[in-house]
Amino acid sequence: MPQLLISVRSSIEATAAIAGGCYVLDIKEPENGPLGMASADVITQIFGQIPPEHSDILKSVALGELHDWSADRRPDPILSQANILKVGPGDFEDIAGWIRSLKALIHRFQHHQILTNQFIAVIYADTPLGQLILSQSPNDQLQLFHELRAISCTGLLIDTQNKTAGCLTKYATETQLLQFCNHCQQANLTSALAGSLQLDEVTKLMNSGIKPNYFGFRSAACVSGIRTHEIDAELVRDLKRYLR
Numbered sequence: 001m002p003q004l005l006i007s008v009r010s011s012i013e014a015t016a017a018i019a020g021g022c023y024v025l026d027i028k029e030p031e032n033g034p035l036g037m038a039s040a041d042v043i044t045q046i047f048g049q050i051p052p053e054h055s056d057i058l059k060s061v062a063l064g065e066l067h068d069w070s071a072d073r074r075p076d077p078i079l080s081q082a083n084i085l086k087v088g089p090g091d092f093e094d095i096a097g098w099i100r101s102l103k104a105l106i107h108r109f110q111h112h113q114i115l116t117n118q119f120i121a122v123i124y125a126d127t128p129l130g131q132l133i134l135s136q137s138p139n140d141q142l143q144l145f146h147e148l149r150a151i152s153c154t155g156l157l158i159d160t161q162n163k164t165a166g167c168l169t170k171y172a173t174e175t176q177l178l179q180f181c182n183h184c185q186q187a188n189l190t191s192a193l194a195g196s197l198q199l200d201e202v203t204k205l206m207n208s209g210i211k212p213n214y215f216g217f218r219s220a221a222c223v224s225g226i227r228t229h230e231i232d233a234e235l236v237r238d239l240k241r242y243l244r
């Protein structure tokens with residue numbers, strides 16, 4: 001069964017997400033973009049407040065976009081405490097350039113002893129790179145996913161970049177999402193789907209047999225469904241109940 005990932009921006013929100021039963025606590029600052037990175041202080045504070053009885057919750061950090069990581073930027077040591085790191089593709093529109101940049105970033109993190117278990121690459125379905133990957137032939141896509149695994153990328157999240165222009169299913173068909181999840185599994189990549197998803201979309205996807213490792217949410221877990229509002233524990237509980 002897919003597990004529940006909830007993106008939070010503060011300690012208060014982390015408390016709500018944990019109370020609601022999230023499986024992955026993903027730290028992200030929505031004002032900084034779709035994969036906006038929170039400050040090291042916020043990350044440290046949230047990591048430090050996870051109660052011992054919830055120590056099995058996976059800690060995830062959004063790193064922003066590849067272009068945010070200039071060659072001289074050192075990753076903060078706090079990132080070594082994360083179980084999952086996720087980075088967006090930035091402005092890359094070609095697969096080769098994206099892979100090169102991703103590989104360089106993963107190596108840099110390894111060099112700085114940020115040896116997280118899971119390094120997840122993110123693509124946006126509503127961008128040229130996302131569309132290119134979604135529309136690849138089955139063989140080409142599977143080969144690409146194997147290539148990602150070979151550069152120590154451990155998972156792939158398909159999300160949306162523009163959070164006000166419709167959800168993931170507006171940009172990717174069920175056939176494409178099913179193939180995406182199947183190919184991730186075949187290439188030993190963790191699969192994740194997100195992008196302004198609400199319960200009814202997730203219901204449709206699951207009924208069509210689309211079962212990624214993680215479904216990621218922020219908007220649907222926020223008060224009034226607005227991404228910059230606070231996470232509501234009851235809404236997280238509803239999502240959790242459904243995925244159980």
Ligand SMILES: O=C[C@H](O)COP(=O)(O)O
Pocket residue numbers: 005007026028159160163194195196197216217218219220227
């Ligand atoms: O990684 C998951 C995202 O934070 C999902 O956010 P969203 O539901 O607002 O698109």
